[in-house]
Amino acid sequence: MVALSSASLDQIPLIRPPKAAAAATSFSVVPAIDLSKPDDTAARLIVKACQDTGLFKVTNHGVSLELMRRLEAEAVSFFSLPLLEKQRSCPRDPFGGYGNKSIGANGDVGWLEYLLFAVTPKHYPFSSTLREYLSAIRKLAQRVLELMAEGLAIEPRDALSKLVMGEQSDGLFRFNHYPPCPLQLLHGFNSCLTGFGEHTDPQVISVLRSNNTSGLQISHKEGSWIPILPDEESFFINVGDALQVLTNGRFRSLRHRVVANGRESRVSMIYFFGPALRERIAPLPQAMRVGEQSRYREFTWEEYKKAAYGSRLSDNRLGLFEK
Numbered sequence: 001m002v003a004l005s006s007a008s009l010d011q012i013p014l015i016r017p018p019k020a021a022a023a024a025t026s027f028s029v030v031p032a033i034d035l036s037k038p039d040d041t042a043a044r045l046i047v048k049a050c051q052d053t054g055l056f057k058v059t060n061h062g063v064s065l066e067l068m069r070r071l072e073a074e075a076v077s078f079f080s081l082p083l084l085e086k087q088r089s090c091p092r093d094p095f096g097g098y099g100n101k102s103i104g105a106n107g108d109v110g111w112l113e114y115l116l117f118a119v120t121p122k123h124y125p126f127s128s129t130l131r132e133y134l135s136a137i138r139k140l141a142q143r144v145l146e147l148m149a150e151g152l153a154i155e156p157r158d159a160l161s162k163l164v165m166g167e168q169s170d171g172l173f174r175f176n177h178y179p180p181c182p183l184q185l186l187h188g189f190n191s192c193l194t195g196f197g198e199h200t201d202p203q204v205i206s207v208l209r210s211n212n213t214s215g216l217q218i219s220h221k222e223g224s225w226i227p228i229l230p231d232e233e234s235f236f237i238n239v240g241d242a243l244q245v246l247t248n249g250r251f252r253s254l255r256h257r258v259v260a261n262g263r264e265s266r267v268s269m270i271y272f273f274g275p276a277l278r279e280r281i282a283p284l285p286q287a288m289r290v291g292e293q294s295r296y297r298e299f300t301w302e303e304y305k306k307a308a309y310g311s312r313l314s315d316n317r318l319g320l321f322e323k
Helices: 020-024 039-052 065-079 083-089 128-151 241-246 301-309 317-321
Strands: 032-034 055-059 097-103 108-119 171-178 192-199 205-210 216-219 225-227 235-239 256-260 266-273
Touching: 032 039, 039 055, 039 128, 065 108, 065 128, 065 171, 065 266, 083 097, 108 192, 108 256, 128 205, 128 235, 128 266, 171 192, 171 256, 241 301, 241 317, 256 266, 301 317
Parallel strands: 032 055
Antiparallel strands: 055 235, 097 108, 108 171, 171 266, 192 256, 205 235, 205 266, 216 225, 216 256
């Protein structure tokens, strides 16, 4: 697989590896939810995970590993193309196309290249494999969101899922490739490169699948960073900012990052589930406890999306919308 040019390596922040004590406890942080369990059991565990961590993974989800690996192989094939060919085949625009090192428009950089595009229920671009994969992930996300609603005693059961499953829903899909880099460039630093800097996801939920190369880290409540064991057979579900608002803060939008270790390629595929641009986002009354006041002012998804994508990755994006 083709590595990125090392010419701009000095622009990418270095990250010190976590202390051994933190790394030793990292793999117990992400709850695994078995979707073959009864719905009430899965719903209860999902709600607990969203409240405690903001991240969980699902097993027995019904999406074949063969399909996941087939799409990963297509991504590997694309990222192996010469740089000019990738740029020509997928021109970059503010919310899509091929990107290399630069993330957003405000100076964030990382040791990665990516392919980002909007996706709607009636328009799945590129290959038949990708169309099959996106259809499967939509079904998975719908089920997970319905289980969340059940666990929160929100009626109707599709109160959350219908926000992101409509024809006008603002979905994004992203391939990320974190290639190897020349190890001699990191020699003596005892550090790794920033792959994707710390951030929260703006949408309702994100559904991530990666190969078996490590790199994902989550922010612990004490401020330390905890590496997460990769699992190519499972999907990681991440609470986004919009869901934190919808639950009035009961669910936690997780701050996370990706570290590029320089030795192995990491390929990840993420579906970001956002509502329609004109959808109004505010805490759902049924998700609030008796006497609880709203912590956020109401806003449209379009308003929040513009604010989020106009900020730096590490900014507290929700801070602008807190009461």
